[in-house]
Amino acid sequence: MSKRQSAKYKIDRRLGQNIWGRPKSPVNKREYGPGQHGQRRKSKVSDFGTQLRAKQKLKGYYANISEKQFRRVYDEASRMKGSTSENLIGLLEARLDAIVYRAKFVPTPFAARQFINHGHIRVNGTRVNISSYRCKVGDVVEVRERSRQLAIVLEAVDLAERDVPEYIEADHTKMTARFARQPAFADVPYPVQMEPNLVIEFYSR
Known part of the structure; x- marks a missing residue:
């Protein structure tokens, strides 16, 4: 039903993880990224790169919502009392x-x-x-x-x-x-x- 199936699988391959746990994910067979350079040796990831990857993974999981929409949810979570991390997940799951x-x-x-x-x-x-x-x-x-x-x-x-x-x-x-x-x-x-x-x-x- 989703017209974004190819994009969905690209997210899996880019991140190198089957983030939805689907048995048809290409990561189950190929744990490297898409494209001709997908198998190149990976360099050490910086702290910024690690944080960016975590954001891409979480944002991608929720149907790859837009950056603007995701940032809006984060801003709301940060204004709420308590843990911002817990608030962020709670707001995403309430969608x-x-x-x-x-x-x-x-x-x-x-x-x-x-x-x-x-x-x-x-x-x-x-x-x-x-x-x-x-x-x-x-x-x-x-x-x-x-x-x-x-x-x-x-x-x-x-x-x-x-x-x-x-x-x-x-x-x-x-x-x-x-x-x-x-x-x-x-x-x-x-x-x-x-x-x-x-x-x-x-x-x-």
């Missing part, structure tokens, strides 16, 4: 596309964005077609009734490669999901190690 993906209504974050844009999702009974929509604790997200038998939805529900996290209460018989609580960083089931502390360092320079 509607993240919840749709976590609830296993679609197979990838890219598909979640497109699924929402096409009007297949309702929040508290109202259709929402903005993937960056911020859900509140207690909000109920549901797949529109006439969209529940789409092949992409049926495929996602049966995926064995990931489970619905505890902070999402999903009911696949009714195709609903309740955002039960804002998660801590340790609650989020990333397939690879994320380092939000390095993201904070990158923006704090």
Whole structure:
């Protein structure tokens, strides 16, 4: 369903990690970057390079959202009380596309964005077609009734490669999901190690 499949796999190869844990990721076979120079010997990465890579990985995971949008989320997280790293993850996981993906209504974050844009999702009974929509604790997200038998939805529900996290209460018989609580960083089931502390360092320079 996602028209950005090739871009998605380029992100995996550029970072050298299967950041969504998908079995079809090319990194599973080729752990080097794309292009004719992908296999060249890697030089030592600077602190800035390490921080930049951490930011690219986290931003890429959430369907490669724009730098402007990602920076806006960081700025909001930094103004909130408590740990900026925890706040950043909590805000990212409260995005509607993240919840749709976590609830296993679609197979990838890219598909979640497109699924929402096409009007297949309702929040508290109202259709929402903005993937960056911020859900509140207690909000109920549901797949529109006439969209529940789409092949992409049926495929996602049966995926064995990931489970619905505890902070999402999903009911696949009714195709609903309740955002039960804002998660801590340790609650989020990333397939690879994320380092939000390095993201904070990158923006704090």
